[in-house]
Amino acid sequence: MTSRENSLAFTADTEEPPFTAEADLGHSDIVLYAEVFGLLAALTVLTVTMSYVNVGAALDVPQLGRSANIIAGLLVAFAKAGLVVWIFMHMNHETKVNRFVFIFALCLLGTFFVATALDFEWLGTYVVHGAQALVGM
Amino acid sequence: MSDAAQHHPILSPAFHKDRRNLRAMGMWLFLGSEVMFFTAFFGAYIVARSASPGSVAMPLERMLGALNTLVLITSSLTMALAVMYSKKGDRARTGRFLALTFLLACCFLVVKAVEYTHHFEDGNYPSHDIFFGFYFLLTGFHGLHVVGGMITLGILWFRNRRGDFNKDYNDPIEMAGLYWHFVDLVWIFLFPALYLL
Numbered sequence: 023m024t025s026r027e028n029s030l031a032f033t034a035d036t037e038e039p040p041f042t043a044e045a046d047l048g049h050s051d052i053v054l055y056a057e058v059f060g061l062l063a064a065l066t067v068l069t070v071t072m073s074y075v076n077v078g079a080a081l082d083v084p085q086l087g088r089s090a091n092i093i094a095g096l097l098v099a100f101a102k103a104g105l106v107v108w109i110f111m112h113m114n115h116e117t118k119v120n121r122f123v124f125i126f127a128l129c130l131l132g133t134f135f136v137a138t139a140l141d142f143e144w145l146g147t148y149v150v151h152g153a154q155a156l157v158g159m
Numbered sequence: 160m161s162d163a164a165q166h167h168p169i170l171s172p173a174f175h176k177d178r179r180n181l182r183a184m185g186m187w188l189f190l191g192s193e194v195m196f197f198t199a200f201f202g203a204y205i206v207a208r209s210a211s212p213g214s215v216a217m218p219l220e221r222m223l224g225a226l227n228t229l230v231l232i233t234s235s236l237t238m239a240l241a242v243m244y245s246k247k248g249d250r251a252r253t254g255r256f257l258a259l260t261f262l263l264a265c266c267f268l269v270v271k272a273v274e275y276t277h278h279f280e281d282g283n284y285p286s287h288d289i290f291f292g293f294y295f296l297l298t299g300f301h302g303l304h305v306v307g308g309m310i311t312l313g314i315l316w317f318r319n320r321r322g323d324f325n326k327d328y329n330d331p332i333e334m335a336g337l338y339w340h341f342v343d344l345v346w347i348f349l350f351p352a353l354y355l356l
Contacts, residue, residue, distance in 0.1 A: 055239050062232040070225045073217075073355035095351040102232075102347045110239045110340045120184050127191030131198050138202050 058109045062102055069098040175327045186334045190341050193304075197345055200300065204293045204352065211289070217354060218283070218290065220274065224354035227270045228346065234263035235343045242336040245319070248326035254319050257332075260339065261312045264305055271302055297349055304342045311335045 078090030086093075107113050113121060241256035278284075278291070285295040315335055318324065324332060 051243050052240070055236055055243075059232060059236040062235075063229060066225060066228045066232065069351055069355060070221060073221065073351075092356045095356045099348050099351050103344055106235060106340050106344050106347065110235050110343075111337055116183065117180050120180065120187050123184055123187040124191060127187075127194050130191075131194055134198055134202060135205070138206060 054109060058105050061105055065098050065102050069095055072098070170327075172327075179330050179333070182330045182334055183337070186337050190337065193341060197297075197300070200293070200297055201348070201352070204297065207289050207293065217356070219294070219354045220277065221354050223270055223274050224350050227267050228350050230263055230267045230270065231343045231346050234260045234267070235340050237263060238336050238339045242329075242333050245324055245329040245332040246326065250319060250322065250324070253324070253332065254316055257312055257316045257319060261309055261316065264309045264312070267305055268302065271298065294353055297353065301342070301345055301349055304345065308335070308339050308342050311338065 072091065072094055076084075076091070077094045078084050078086040078088075081090065083090060107124075113124070237256045237259040241253050241260060244252040244256060283291050285292050312335065315332055318331070
């Protein structure tokens, strides 16, 4: 109580609501959300900037070619998605069973992508049967 | 909360928490099914990209896409603040941030409409090539999700104004928040996949 009175004594704005644990929680949440927003904006600028440069050459792995840009771009996207799910969607405060529900869905998603990748990366199904150009058919 | 309400088993804090957690589980399951919905189209796009010979010059306007990304992450911030204030029982601020989120969703759709107009002017219809087929499929369904979110936000704005929500009962706003962040999440992957990489 003493510390609270002291802190008020140094505050010019007497309209401030009295300090409570709840009000403090709200304030720190705003700071956290602002930080996450700043990170998301910075990562957006980063990923757009990266799209104008050859990431493979910049990181001294030119043999990766375009894949380096794709990998780097996806890493940034996963970082942004992680921030949104963990902070904005409150996964950090979610119950264990609710975390399980969503993470299990993401595991199914991973299974889908791995199975698809197996088909065309290693078995070469689509290359064998020929493919059309994606752009400018 | 009155003393009687605090000791009533139905209105106890544990009850509010249980109800919220069960609703959140339903929402997470729904979002899981939404993940699968977008995965189907996204997976098809990846296969088409991987099978496509030669390099791909992405034909979209990156800066408009980047602008829309910023609009959506800003709307995620305002939605998170609306949820936070609804949990504190601050009706006025909740309403303000719900309205702000709605306006940012409008901005997103306006930018998207400008982009679509440019595509049509350039003759880039969905049938133009495989890329634009996927582009309109993915952004079209994402846009429909934005519209769905806006309808939800509008309803919640009115319900909040009417006084349906308080410190203990604000599940609909929180669940709408989860949905809205998911729409942002989809765009976080669509933007690099369609505009940048």
